[in-house]
Amino acid sequence: MVEKEHLNTTLICRIQEHANQSVTLNGWVYNSRRSGKIGFLLLRDGTGTIQCIIVKNDVGEDQFESFKSLTQESSLSVSGTVVENERAPGGFEIQVNTLTIHQVSEEYPITPKEHGTEFLMNNRHLWLRSKRQHAILKIRHEIIKATRDFFDSNDFTLVDTPILTPNVCEGTTTLFETEYFGQRAFLAQSGQLYGEANAFAFGRQYNFGPTFRAEKSKTRRHLLEFWMVEPEIAYCDLDEDMVWAEKMLEFIVQRVLENRKFELEILERDTSMLEKVKAPFPRISYTECVDMLKEGGFDFQWGGDFGSPEETYISEKFDRPVFVHRFPSAIKAFYMKRDPENEDLVMGMDVLAPEGYGEIIGGSEREADHDTLLKRINADGLSLDDFQWYLDLRKYGSVPHAGFGMGLERTVTWICKLSHLRETIPFPRMYGRLRP
């Protein structure tokens, strides 16, 4: 921790350490009210908000006049005494001696009233200052930190994977294409294949970075640029893969419950559902799901891929996240290991979040045999040039290995119980929106 004497700023989140002391706070006007000769200024500094009291008889005519000139989001510093007062939101307030205005804000577009999402998204650079957005992004940060802490404390190494790639990883989705000095290149849709190389070098690795999919998706569950954490574990089978996934989710949710109570309250999140997120999670096979769907009145044939309504139906049957495993091989990627007991199935799994949120994790045990994998690559019509290095992994000490990818924004959406994932990333990239 950097010692206080080196720093210019006292933070509002630390204000209780300064009770009855003189402090200077630097921030912005969140709201201000006046009642004759007493003024109430809600100051925001990014770590919290605190009420500042400006009394005309204490600060003098000039200072009071400059207080009156303040508009929403004007920047200023206030000096005064920290006092405990139960009338103040937060319990502490500042009795102001002096205030220094840095800039009087022009008419601020985001008012305390309601706004539509298009307007707010156009003003995303300002919207981030609002209470609700602030709470969501604080929880996002907590989830990222918990994820890293979970893997770090379980002997994983963070090994980053490239964003510019020559190959089409799964060959199913459309990728953003760019030019790499005369060669075709793509923005990575996953770091998984590189993660497998890393796992054979480090044993347990995870990568955590942005991924890109050039789909014209117009739903509440899709972004074109989103963040994914992808652990990959050597000497790991599907069963152990599921244990890693459920222990990770349990850890993340507990951390958010412990450290982000205030933010969950702002979002009016009912935490009773989150408290139930304890391992082990139910494990049901794809085939069992098909039966559940048929019983539920769905017209669904074995072999088809679950759409969003199917996922929602299944996840609502359980009070905690649920694993769906062993999908038909025909609908899954070439690198997934076939079920030794049934060639028509792959050793893959998805995690469906509760409360109808659907898929947040997709993973599998990978095909470890060189010749089998080569056959799949050829069958899918993928370029051998691009996958030679990947096949190499099966030539030099191949072992059973497994991993999964968790969509960060989908996880944040579920934990915050939002109706749309666009608020879970500071600057969302969606179909039809590149700015701001």
Next chain:
RNA sequence: UCCGGUGUAGCUCAGUUGGUUAGAGCAGCGGACUGUUAAUCCGCGUGGCGUAAGUUCGAGUCUUACCACCGGAGCCA
């Protein structure tokens, strides 16, 4: 790309079966108030009714096309 919905002031919306001057709240500006919590009270302003064409004596209101946005499907994390 397909299906459904919306488009009126800076923002959120109202606007009757088409009828002549287009309406409210918030934000903004001026004033009152020494404990406000989206403060309250008084006063002041703002409009190419998404764009283009059509029907009609008359269109914010009806018709068609286009555009933008929202929701859903597909793709998936």
